[in-house]
Amino acid sequence: MQNDMQNDMQKTMPHDIPWWQTAVVYQVYPRSFSDSNFDGIGDLEGVRSRLDYLQWLGVDAIWLSPMFRSPMADFGYDVSDYCDVDPVFGSLADMDALIQDCHSRGMKLMLDWVPNHTSDEHPWFVESRSDRTNPKADWYVWRDEPANNWFAELTTGQSAWQFDEPRNQYYLHLFLRQQPDLNWDNPEVEMAMHDTLRFWMDRGVDGFRMDVIHLIGKEIDRNDPDEAFAKQQGHGSLNDVAITHERLRAIRRVLDEYEGDRASVGEVYLLDEAKMVEYYGAGDELHLSFNFSFLWARWDAPALRTRILTTLSHLQPRGAWPTWVLSNHDVPRHRQRYGGTEEAARVAAVMLLTLPGTPFVYQGEELGLIDAVVPPEQVVDPGGRDGCRAPIPWTADADHGWPLGSWLPFPPEADDRNVGTLQQNTDSILHLYRNLLQARRGHPALQSGTFSMSDRDDDVIVYERDGGERRYRVVLNLGSESLAFDDLRGATVLVSTVPRDAFASFDGVVPAQSAVVAMVP
Ligand code: TEU
Numbered sequence: 356m357q358n359d360m361q362n363d364m365q366k367t368m369p370h371d372i373p374w375w376q377t378a379v380v381y382q383v384y385p386r387s388f389s390d391s392n393f394d395g396i397g398d399l400e401g402v403r404s405r406l407d408y409l410q411w412l413g414v415d416a417i418w419l420s421p422m423f424r425s426p427m428a429d430f431g432y433d434v435s436d437y438c439d440v441d442p443v444f445g446s447l448a449d450m451d452a453l454i455q456d457c458h459s460r461g462m463k464l465m466l467d468w469v470p471n472h473t474s475d476e477h478p479w480f481v482e483s484r485s486d487r488t489n490p491k492a493d494w495y496v497w498r499d500e501p502a503n504n505w506f507a508e509l510t511t512g513q514s515a516w517q518f519d520e521p522r523n524q525y526y527l528h529l530f531l532r533q534q535p536d537l538n539w540d541n542p543e544v545e546m547a548m549h550d551t552l553r554f555w556m557d558r559g560v561d562g563f564r565m566d567v568i569h570l571i572g573k574e575i576d577r578n579d580p581d582e583a584f585a586k587q588q589g590h591g592s593l594n595d596v597a598i599t600h601e602r603l604r605a606i607r608r609v610l611d612e613y614e615g616d617r618a619s620v621g622e623v624y625l626l627d628e629a630k631m632v633e634y635y636g637a638g639d640e641l642h643l644s645f646n647f648s649f650l651w652a653r654w655d656a657p658a659l660r661t662r663i664l665t666t667l668s669h670l671q672p673r674g675a676w677p678t679w680v681l682s683n684h685d686v687p688r689h690r691q692r693y694g695g696t697e698e699a700a701r702v703a704a705v706m707l708l709t710l711p712g713t714p715f716v717y718q719g720e721e722l723g724l725i726d727a728v729v730p731p732e733q734v735v736d737p738g739g740r741d742g743c744r745a746p747i748p749w750t751a752d753a754d755h756g757w758p759l760g761s762w763l764p765f766p767p768e769a770d771d772r773n774v775g776t777l778q779q780n781t782d783s784i785l786h787l788y789r790n791l792l793q794a795r796r797g798h799p800a801l802q803s804g805t806f807s808m809s810d811r812d813d814d815v816i817v818y819e820r821d822g823g824e825r826r827y828r829v830v831l832n833l834g835s836e837s838l839a840f841d842d843l844r845g846a847t848v849l850v851s852t853v854p855r856d857a858f859a860s861f862d863g864v865v866p867a868q869s870a871v872v873a874m875v876p
């Protein structure tokens with residue numbers, strides 16, 4: 356084992372570790388999770404009714420994608436009131452009940468704060484666009500001419516500037532034109548947005564996933580030299596300016612006004628670990644940041660080893676805590692990206708849940724889902740992301756727990772890949788996720804032990820987590836040949852992606868396309 360990736364994560368005893376470091380966070384995309392009133396759209400009561408399931412699975416925290424009031428041009432990422440719940444999802448009273456029920460089960464709840472832009476139906480924008488002198492005139496980014504060459508996301512090759520009457524000016528929108536960018540250079544905007552955080556922390560939420568948080572600082576009156584290259588994806592993944600860090604420190608101070616480790620995880624959509632890590636600041640900006648370089652890595656052992664080691668080499672010297680994410684509501688599900696086999700999805704689950712840092716599980720990945728095939732007439736997302744947002748199949752019945760249908764078609768194989776069916780089969784991928792979550796709780800070294808990766812150049816990723824008293828070896832065999840580890844003969848296997856005879860002693864052999872977590876004898 357190489358020792359160069361050792362870190363001092365384990366030096367803190369488990370009880371000193373904040374919840375967001377040991378937790379497994381489960382992303383709920385509320386439209387597609389569970390529908391309580393049978394209008395075909397998931398809702399807050401639906402989430403609440405499934406907390407038994409999430410507790411059975413063993414997750415520690417929920418990140419709830421936006422449930423704020425919204426015209427739904429971007430399915431909730433276009434907010435028209437940060438301090439209310441959209442009627443399609445329920446009411447503020449439903450949110451209070453959800454927060455309380457999570458807490459009574461020892462689960463944390465994080466909301467999805469959308470600070471870069473509002474909906475064009477937000478009263479702030481309605482006022483701002485009405486003329487050039489109203490009190491909100493400077494709350495958005497207005498110019499007489501497009502101030503730069505930036506492209507919008509979620510549309511192909513569309514300018515990020517939209518002409519608007521009656522101001523006879525252009526406004527900036529890095530996403531849809533129904534999502535005007537807020538002007539964070541205006542201190543009134545910054546204060547108003549801080550108050551939206553306080554509103555929810557007063558109601559008890561434990562933290563926030565912060566949507567495209569690296570965009571709240573911009574150098575607007577400047578062309579981007581790489582923009583032509585970025586035409587297909589938009590300006591977002593190129594934007595990285597110093598002022599954002601000052602604003603993140605101010606946001607951190609708002610979180611720190613509250614008791615109880617209120618946490619932030621930023622969607623820093625920069626495909627470069629060295630840039631991404633800056634958003635942790637000196638421990639005074641984000642608590643956690645997503646890591647899209649890892650998410651987009653190929654299912655290939657050398658590529659993954661490189662991304663893991665690169666990530667840790669940037670984070671560890673700063674004491675920044677890593678996150679690991681394979682799927683979310685914006686990208687094709689990872690089983691699909693990794694070639695479609697369940698074997699790969701199982702090995703990926705072991706990797707996700709044993710790397711050093713906070714793992715995020717996207718609803719449905721524990722069922723091994725791939726994306727729904729959405730026929731052209733059923734496409735609703737302008738960004739082409741409907742497939743990964745398909746509703747969760749709860750039962751093997753024809754309606755899969757959505758009695759009057761659902762807003763999107765079900766994923767493939769829903770007759771077999773549904774919660775009810777997989778719960779009954781202890782060899783299922785769902786039970787694998789559950790076993791991994793149990794193993795993390797029973798063996799805290801898997802949460803916060805040191806990490807060291809074996810130096811190899813084959814199709815197998817091998818690393819150890821060391822808790823001081825016990826060492827655990829994780830073997831991820833992505834290759835096509837089985838591999839024998841002599842020193843693991845007789846070891847206790849905590850988790851295996853292939854069924855094993857519980858009474859037989861471990862022979863140290865890890866078959867092709869499989870993974871184990873073993874206690875080193
Ligand atoms: O996503 C930001 C983001 O980087 C995506 O737009 C990504 O580039 C795109 O989905 C291609 O994969 C966040 C939210 O997660 C997304 O759902 C929103 O649409 C977007 O911000 C705007 O709020």
Ligand code: CA
Pocket residue numbers: 390391392393394395396397398443
């Ligand atoms: Ca509903």
